[in-house]
Amino acid sequence: MADELSQVHLTGRQIRVLAHPLRIRMLGRLRGEGPMTATQLAEMLNTNTGATSYHLRQLAEAGLVEEETRAGGGKQRWWRAVHEMSSWQRSNYTGDPDATAAAVWLETFQVNRFVELAEAWQHGVSAEPEEWRDSGGVSDYLLHLNAAQVRELMDAIEVTVERFARVEPGPGARPVNLYAAALPKPDPARGSTS
Template structure:
Protein backbone atom coordinates (compact mmCIF):
# COMPACT_ATOMS: atom_id res chain seq x y z
CA UNK A 1 0.00 0.00 0.00
CA UNK A 2 1.36 3.34 -1.02
CA UNK A 3 0.85 6.83 0.34
CA UNK A 4 1.49 8.28 -3.13
CA UNK A 5 -1.43 10.34 -4.45
CA UNK A 6 -3.79 8.57 -6.83
CA UNK A 7 -3.93 9.91 -10.35
CA UNK A 8 -6.50 7.51 -11.82
CA UNK A 9 -9.48 8.94 -9.97
CA UNK A 10 -12.29 10.10 -12.30
CA UNK A 11 -13.22 13.75 -12.24
CA UNK A 12 -16.20 14.40 -9.94
CA UNK A 13 -19.55 14.76 -11.65
CA UNK A 14 -21.00 18.21 -11.02
CA UNK A 15 -24.44 19.72 -11.49
CA UNK A 16 -25.50 23.36 -11.53
CA UNK A 17 -28.78 23.17 -9.63
CA UNK A 18 -31.87 24.73 -11.15
CA UNK A 19 -34.83 26.18 -9.24
CA UNK A 20 -36.80 22.95 -9.31
CA UNK A 21 -33.87 20.92 -7.96
CA UNK A 22 -33.24 23.50 -5.24
CA UNK A 23 -36.86 23.36 -4.10
CA UNK A 24 -36.86 19.55 -4.00
CA UNK A 25 -33.53 19.37 -2.18
CA UNK A 26 -34.67 21.72 0.61
CA UNK A 27 -35.88 18.88 2.84
CA UNK A 28 -33.96 17.30 5.73
CA UNK A 29 -34.39 13.65 4.70
CA UNK A 30 -33.73 14.33 1.02
CA UNK A 31 -30.46 16.09 1.83
CA UNK A 32 -29.42 13.19 4.06
CA UNK A 33 -30.35 10.64 1.40
CA UNK A 34 -28.40 12.42 -1.31
CA UNK A 35 -25.41 12.94 0.99
CA UNK A 36 -25.38 9.29 2.06
CA UNK A 37 -25.54 8.04 -1.53
CA UNK A 38 -22.68 10.37 -2.47
CA UNK A 39 -20.45 9.31 0.42
CA UNK A 40 -21.33 5.61 0.77
CA UNK A 41 -22.35 4.72 -2.78
CA UNK A 42 -25.46 2.97 -4.12
CA UNK A 43 -27.99 1.54 -1.68
CA UNK A 44 -31.53 0.27 -1.42
CA UNK A 45 -34.32 2.25 0.21
CA UNK A 46 -34.36 -0.32 3.03
CA UNK A 47 -30.63 0.03 3.71
CA UNK A 48 -30.91 3.82 3.64
CA UNK A 49 -33.89 3.72 6.03
CA UNK A 50 -31.87 1.60 8.48
CA UNK A 51 -28.83 3.86 8.22
CA UNK A 52 -30.83 7.09 8.59
CA UNK A 53 -33.23 5.76 11.25
CA UNK A 54 -36.40 6.30 9.24
CA UNK A 55 -38.90 4.01 7.50
CA UNK A 56 -38.64 2.48 4.06
CA UNK A 57 -41.86 4.11 2.83
CA UNK A 58 -40.58 7.62 3.55
CA UNK A 59 -37.18 6.79 2.12
CA UNK A 60 -38.70 5.40 -1.11
CA UNK A 61 -40.97 8.42 -1.50
CA UNK A 62 -38.16 10.95 -1.08
CA UNK A 63 -35.82 8.99 -3.35
CA UNK A 64 -38.48 9.22 -6.07
CA UNK A 65 -38.74 12.99 -5.48
CA UNK A 66 -34.96 13.32 -5.90
CA UNK A 67 -35.08 11.10 -9.00
CA UNK A 68 -37.83 13.26 -10.56
CA UNK A 69 -35.38 16.19 -10.71
CA UNK A 70 -32.33 14.17 -11.74
CA UNK A 71 -30.37 14.13 -8.48
CA UNK A 72 -30.55 10.36 -7.92
CA UNK A 73 -31.31 7.46 -10.25
CA UNK A 74 -32.01 3.79 -10.04
CA UNK A 75 -28.96 1.61 -10.63
CA UNK A 76 -30.26 -1.25 -12.81
CA UNK A 77 -26.90 -3.06 -12.70
CA UNK A 78 -27.34 -3.68 -8.96
CA UNK A 79 -31.08 -4.36 -8.78
CA UNK A 80 -32.26 -7.93 -8.47
CA UNK A 81 -35.93 -8.87 -8.58
CA UNK A 82 -37.98 -6.38 -6.61
CA UNK A 83 -34.93 -4.82 -4.96
CA UNK A 84 -34.25 -1.33 -6.31
CA UNK A 85 -30.83 0.22 -5.84
CA UNK A 86 -30.32 3.97 -5.96
CA UNK A 87 -27.23 6.05 -6.71
CA UNK A 88 -26.35 9.73 -6.70
CA UNK A 89 -26.19 11.12 -10.23
CA UNK A 90 -23.67 13.83 -9.30
CA UNK A 91 -20.84 14.17 -6.78
CA UNK A 92 -21.08 17.93 -6.33
CA UNK A 93 -24.05 20.33 -6.41
CA UNK A 94 -23.37 23.93 -7.35
CA UNK A 95 -25.57 26.99 -7.39
CA UNK A 96 -25.31 30.74 -7.12
CA UNK A 97 -27.87 32.12 -4.65
CA UNK A 98 -28.51 35.07 -6.96
CA UNK A 99 -29.63 32.66 -9.71
CA UNK A 100 -32.95 32.54 -7.86
CA UNK A 101 -33.55 36.23 -7.13
CA UNK A 102 -36.73 36.15 -9.23
CA UNK A 103 -38.11 33.00 -7.58
CA UNK A 104 -39.25 33.51 -3.96
CA UNK A 105 -39.76 29.77 -3.37
CA UNK A 106 -36.30 28.88 -4.65
CA UNK A 107 -34.78 31.75 -2.60
CA UNK A 108 -36.46 30.36 0.53
CA UNK A 109 -35.14 26.89 -0.35
CA UNK A 110 -31.59 28.26 -0.71
CA UNK A 111 -31.84 29.95 2.71
CA UNK A 112 -33.02 26.67 4.25
CA UNK A 113 -30.25 24.65 2.55
CA UNK A 114 -27.56 27.08 3.70
CA UNK A 115 -28.89 27.16 7.27
CA UNK A 116 -29.07 23.37 7.30
CA UNK A 117 -25.43 23.14 6.16
CA UNK A 118 -24.37 25.38 9.04
CA UNK A 119 -26.37 23.25 11.50
CA UNK A 120 -24.87 20.02 10.15
CA UNK A 121 -21.37 21.51 10.28
CA UNK A 122 -21.83 22.40 13.96
CA UNK A 123 -23.30 18.95 14.77
CA UNK A 124 -20.43 17.15 13.04
CA UNK A 125 -17.84 19.25 14.89
CA UNK A 126 -19.56 18.54 18.21
CA UNK A 127 -19.66 14.79 17.49
CA UNK A 128 -15.92 14.82 16.77
CA UNK A 129 -15.09 16.83 19.89
CA UNK A 130 -17.12 14.41 22.03
CA UNK A 131 -14.94 11.45 20.94
CA UNK A 132 -11.67 13.13 19.93
CA UNK A 133 -9.74 11.83 22.96
CA UNK A 134 -10.52 8.26 21.89
CA UNK A 135 -8.52 8.77 18.68
CA UNK A 136 -4.76 8.59 18.10
CA UNK A 137 -2.62 11.67 18.65
CA UNK A 138 -1.90 11.93 14.92
CA UNK A 139 -5.60 12.41 14.16
CA UNK A 140 -6.16 14.87 17.00
CA UNK A 141 -3.19 16.97 15.87
CA UNK A 142 -4.18 16.79 12.18
CA UNK A 143 -7.71 18.10 12.72
CA UNK A 144 -7.92 21.84 12.40
CA UNK A 145 -10.33 24.65 13.02
CA UNK A 146 -9.41 28.28 12.66
CA UNK A 147 -10.80 31.61 11.60
CA UNK A 148 -9.48 34.89 10.29
CA UNK A 149 -11.12 38.24 9.62
CA UNK A 150 -9.98 39.77 6.32
CA UNK A 151 -10.93 43.03 4.62
CA UNK A 152 -11.82 42.19 1.02
CA UNK A 153 -14.06 43.44 -1.79
CA UNK A 154 -16.48 40.86 -3.28
CA UNK A 155 -14.20 40.05 -6.23
CA UNK A 156 -11.29 39.18 -3.92
CA UNK A 157 -13.54 37.08 -1.67
CA UNK A 158 -14.73 35.17 -4.74
CA UNK A 159 -11.12 34.67 -5.85
CA UNK A 160 -10.17 33.41 -2.37
CA UNK A 161 -13.05 30.93 -2.31
CA UNK A 162 -12.25 29.74 -5.84
CA UNK A 163 -8.58 29.20 -4.99
CA UNK A 164 -9.36 27.35 -1.76
CA UNK A 165 -11.84 25.15 -3.64
CA UNK A 166 -9.12 24.28 -6.17
CA UNK A 167 -6.88 23.16 -3.30
CA UNK A 168 -9.68 21.03 -1.83
CA UNK A 169 -10.40 19.45 -5.23
CA UNK A 170 -6.70 18.71 -5.73
CA UNK A 171 -6.68 16.80 -2.43
CA UNK A 172 -9.93 15.08 -3.47
CA UNK A 173 -8.38 13.98 -6.76
CA UNK A 174 -5.24 12.76 -4.96
CA UNK A 175 -7.08 10.89 -2.19
CA UNK A 176 -5.07 8.08 -0.67
CA UNK A 177 -7.81 5.52 -0.11
CA UNK A 178 -5.55 2.49 0.37
CA UNK A 179 -3.44 3.88 3.22
CA UNK A 180 -4.09 1.83 6.40
CA UNK A 181 -4.82 4.95 8.47
CA UNK A 182 -6.93 6.76 5.83
CA UNK A 183 -10.42 7.88 6.85
CA UNK A 184 -13.12 9.99 5.29
CA UNK A 185 -12.67 13.62 6.33
CA UNK A 186 -15.33 16.29 5.99
CA UNK A 187 -13.97 19.67 4.91
CA UNK A 188 -16.11 22.80 5.18
CA UNK A 189 -15.38 26.02 3.37
CA UNK A 190 -17.32 29.09 4.49
CA UNK A 191 -16.70 32.81 4.32
CA UNK A 192 -19.25 35.43 5.37
CA UNK A 193 -19.16 39.19 5.75
CA UNK A 194 -18.57 40.24 9.33
CA UNK A 195 -21.81 41.50 10.86
CA UNK A 196 -22.54 43.69 13.87
CA UNK A 197 -22.80 41.78 17.10
CA UNK A 198 -20.39 39.07 15.92
CA UNK A 199 -17.57 40.12 18.28
Protein backbone atom coordinates (compact mmCIF):
# COMPACT_ATOMS: atom_id res chain seq x y z
CA MET A 1 0.00 0.00 0.00
CA ALA A 2 1.36 3.43 -0.92
CA ASP A 3 2.27 5.95 1.77
CA GLU A 4 0.29 8.76 0.15
CA LEU A 5 -3.06 8.98 -1.55
CA SER A 6 -2.67 8.91 -5.31
CA GLN A 7 -3.54 12.37 -6.50
CA VAL A 8 -3.94 14.16 -9.77
CA HIS A 9 -3.51 17.92 -10.05
CA LEU A 10 -6.09 18.63 -12.72
CA THR A 11 -4.89 20.20 -15.94
CA GLY A 12 -7.13 22.64 -17.77
CA ARG A 13 -8.34 19.85 -20.05
CA GLN A 14 -8.98 17.45 -17.18
CA ILE A 15 -10.97 19.95 -15.15
CA ARG A 16 -13.10 20.85 -18.18
CA VAL A 17 -13.86 17.15 -18.76
CA LEU A 18 -14.62 16.48 -15.09
CA ALA A 19 -16.99 19.44 -14.70
CA HIS A 20 -20.04 17.45 -15.77
CA PRO A 21 -22.80 16.15 -13.47
CA LEU A 22 -22.64 12.54 -14.64
CA ARG A 23 -18.87 12.34 -15.02
CA ILE A 24 -18.15 13.64 -11.51
CA ARG A 25 -20.61 11.13 -10.04
CA MET A 26 -19.16 8.28 -12.10
CA LEU A 27 -15.62 9.09 -11.01
CA GLY A 28 -16.80 9.33 -7.40
CA ARG A 29 -18.36 5.86 -7.60
CA LEU A 30 -15.25 4.35 -9.17
CA ARG A 31 -13.03 5.91 -6.51
CA GLY A 32 -15.31 4.95 -3.65
CA GLU A 33 -16.51 1.53 -4.69
CA GLY A 34 -13.85 0.24 -7.04
CA PRO A 35 -13.86 -0.95 -10.64
CA MET A 36 -17.20 -1.26 -12.45
CA THR A 37 -18.66 -1.73 -15.88
CA ALA A 38 -20.64 0.91 -17.75
CA THR A 39 -23.76 -1.17 -17.07
CA GLN A 40 -23.16 -1.22 -13.32
CA LEU A 41 -22.57 2.53 -13.28
CA ALA A 42 -25.72 3.13 -15.33
CA GLU A 43 -27.79 1.13 -12.85
CA MET A 44 -26.30 2.91 -9.84
CA LEU A 45 -26.71 6.36 -11.35
CA ASN A 46 -30.12 5.76 -12.92
CA THR A 47 -29.05 6.41 -16.49
CA ASN A 48 -28.40 4.35 -19.62
CA THR A 49 -25.30 2.41 -20.59
CA GLY A 50 -24.81 4.46 -23.74
CA ALA A 51 -24.36 7.57 -21.60
CA THR A 52 -22.02 5.91 -19.11
CA SER A 53 -19.95 4.32 -21.90
CA TYR A 54 -19.54 7.67 -23.65
CA HIS A 55 -18.60 9.52 -20.48
CA LEU A 56 -16.18 6.77 -19.40
CA ARG A 57 -14.37 7.22 -22.71
CA GLN A 58 -14.21 10.98 -22.14
CA LEU A 59 -12.79 10.44 -18.64
CA ALA A 60 -10.29 7.92 -20.04
CA GLU A 61 -9.12 10.31 -22.77
CA ALA A 62 -8.47 12.87 -20.03
CA GLY A 63 -6.44 10.33 -18.02
CA LEU A 64 -8.88 10.16 -15.08
CA VAL A 65 -10.03 6.54 -15.51
CA GLU A 66 -8.64 3.53 -17.31
CA GLU A 67 -9.84 0.20 -18.51
CA GLU A 68 -8.98 -2.69 -16.22
CA THR A 69 -8.12 -6.07 -17.68
CA ARG A 70 -9.87 -8.93 -15.95
CA ALA A 71 -9.32 -12.62 -16.58
CA GLY A 72 -12.48 -14.19 -17.96
CA GLY A 73 -14.06 -10.76 -18.29
CA GLY A 74 -15.58 -11.59 -21.65
CA LYS A 75 -16.97 -8.61 -23.53
CA GLN A 76 -17.55 -6.58 -20.39
CA ARG A 77 -15.20 -3.64 -20.02
CA TRP A 78 -14.22 -2.82 -16.46
CA TRP A 79 -13.15 0.70 -15.57
CA ARG A 80 -11.26 2.05 -12.59
CA ALA A 81 -10.23 5.47 -11.34
CA VAL A 82 -6.52 6.12 -11.74
CA HIS A 83 -6.30 8.28 -8.61
CA GLU A 84 -7.88 8.66 -5.19
CA MET A 85 -8.02 12.44 -5.05
CA SER A 86 -8.36 15.32 -7.52
CA SER A 87 -6.93 18.71 -6.69
CA TRP A 88 -6.70 22.06 -8.39
CA GLN A 89 -5.91 25.69 -7.80
CA ARG A 90 -7.81 28.31 -9.72
CA SER A 91 -4.61 30.22 -10.40
CA ASN A 92 -3.50 27.31 -12.60
CA TYR A 93 -6.22 28.29 -15.06
CA THR A 94 -5.47 32.00 -15.40
CA GLY A 95 -6.06 32.87 -19.04
CA ASP A 96 -8.33 29.85 -19.59
CA PRO A 97 -11.89 31.03 -18.89
CA ASP A 98 -13.40 27.60 -19.63
CA ALA A 99 -11.12 25.86 -17.12
CA THR A 100 -11.78 28.61 -14.58
CA ALA A 101 -15.54 28.15 -15.05
CA ALA A 102 -15.08 24.39 -14.67
CA ALA A 103 -13.20 24.92 -11.38
CA VAL A 104 -16.03 27.11 -10.10
CA TRP A 105 -18.56 24.47 -11.18
CA LEU A 106 -16.63 21.69 -9.37
CA GLU A 107 -16.31 23.75 -6.20
CA THR A 108 -20.04 24.51 -6.27
CA PHE A 109 -20.79 20.82 -6.84
CA GLN A 110 -18.63 19.89 -3.83
CA VAL A 111 -20.36 22.44 -1.58
CA ASN A 112 -23.79 21.21 -2.68
CA ARG A 113 -22.72 17.59 -2.18
CA PHE A 114 -21.54 18.42 1.34
CA VAL A 115 -24.93 19.97 2.12
CA GLU A 116 -26.73 16.85 0.80
CA LEU A 117 -24.57 14.53 2.90
CA ALA A 118 -24.85 16.69 6.01
CA GLU A 119 -28.64 16.86 5.70
CA ALA A 120 -28.89 13.10 5.17
CA TRP A 121 -26.76 12.56 8.29
CA GLN A 122 -28.91 14.96 10.32
CA HIS A 123 -32.12 13.20 9.25
CA GLY A 124 -30.80 9.76 10.18
CA VAL A 125 -28.47 10.46 13.09
CA SER A 126 -31.02 9.56 15.78
CA ALA A 127 -31.11 5.98 14.47
CA GLU A 128 -27.33 5.65 14.70
CA PRO A 129 -25.58 3.93 17.61
CA GLU A 130 -24.25 6.38 20.21
CA GLU A 131 -20.63 5.78 19.22
CA TRP A 132 -21.43 6.94 15.67
CA ARG A 133 -23.63 9.85 16.76
CA ASP A 134 -20.71 11.21 18.80
CA SER A 135 -17.85 10.27 16.45
CA GLY A 136 -17.96 13.07 13.91
CA GLY A 137 -19.53 16.42 13.59
CA VAL A 138 -19.18 19.81 12.03
CA SER A 139 -16.84 22.46 13.39
CA ASP A 140 -16.08 25.97 12.32
CA TYR A 141 -13.20 28.22 13.26
CA LEU A 142 -12.36 31.81 12.45
CA LEU A 143 -8.59 32.14 12.22
CA HIS A 144 -6.49 35.16 11.30
CA LEU A 145 -3.87 33.88 8.86
CA ASN A 146 -1.97 35.06 5.83
CA ALA A 147 -2.11 33.16 2.53
CA ALA A 148 1.05 31.14 3.27
CA GLN A 149 -0.33 30.08 6.66
CA VAL A 150 -3.62 28.99 5.10
CA ARG A 151 -1.67 26.85 2.61
CA GLU A 152 0.39 25.39 5.48
CA LEU A 153 -2.81 24.56 7.39
CA MET A 154 -4.39 22.85 4.37
CA ASP A 155 -1.17 20.88 3.74
CA ALA A 156 -1.18 19.73 7.39
CA ILE A 157 -4.80 18.60 7.08
CA GLU A 158 -3.91 16.68 3.91
CA VAL A 159 -1.02 14.91 5.66
CA THR A 160 -3.34 13.88 8.50
CA VAL A 161 -6.01 12.65 6.10
CA GLU A 162 -3.43 10.62 4.16
CA ARG A 163 -2.26 9.01 7.41
CA PHE A 164 -5.81 7.96 8.34
CA ALA A 165 -6.54 6.81 4.78
CA ARG A 166 -3.76 4.25 5.15
CA VAL A 167 -4.83 2.91 8.56
CA GLU A 168 -6.19 -0.64 8.48
CA PRO A 169 -9.96 -0.29 9.04
CA GLY A 170 -10.97 -1.57 12.45
CA PRO A 171 -14.04 -3.60 13.38
CA GLY A 172 -17.23 -1.79 12.44
CA ALA A 173 -15.45 0.56 10.01
CA ARG A 174 -17.57 2.26 7.37
CA PRO A 175 -17.03 4.97 4.77
CA VAL A 176 -16.80 8.48 6.23
CA ASN A 177 -17.06 11.64 4.13
CA LEU A 178 -14.58 14.32 5.16
CA TYR A 179 -14.69 17.79 3.65
CA ALA A 180 -12.06 20.45 4.36
CA ALA A 181 -12.38 24.05 3.28
CA ALA A 182 -10.40 27.15 4.12
CA LEU A 183 -12.39 30.12 2.89
CA PRO A 184 -10.81 33.55 3.33
CA LYS A 185 -13.42 36.12 4.27
CA PRO A 186 -14.06 38.62 1.48
CA ASP A 187 -12.01 41.80 1.78
CA PRO A 188 -14.25 44.90 1.54
CA ALA A 189 -11.17 46.98 0.65
CA ARG A 190 -10.91 44.93 -2.55
CA GLY A 191 -14.57 45.41 -3.41
CA SER A 192 -15.78 42.01 -2.18
CA THR A 193 -18.39 41.62 0.52
CA SER A 194 -20.07 38.91 2.54
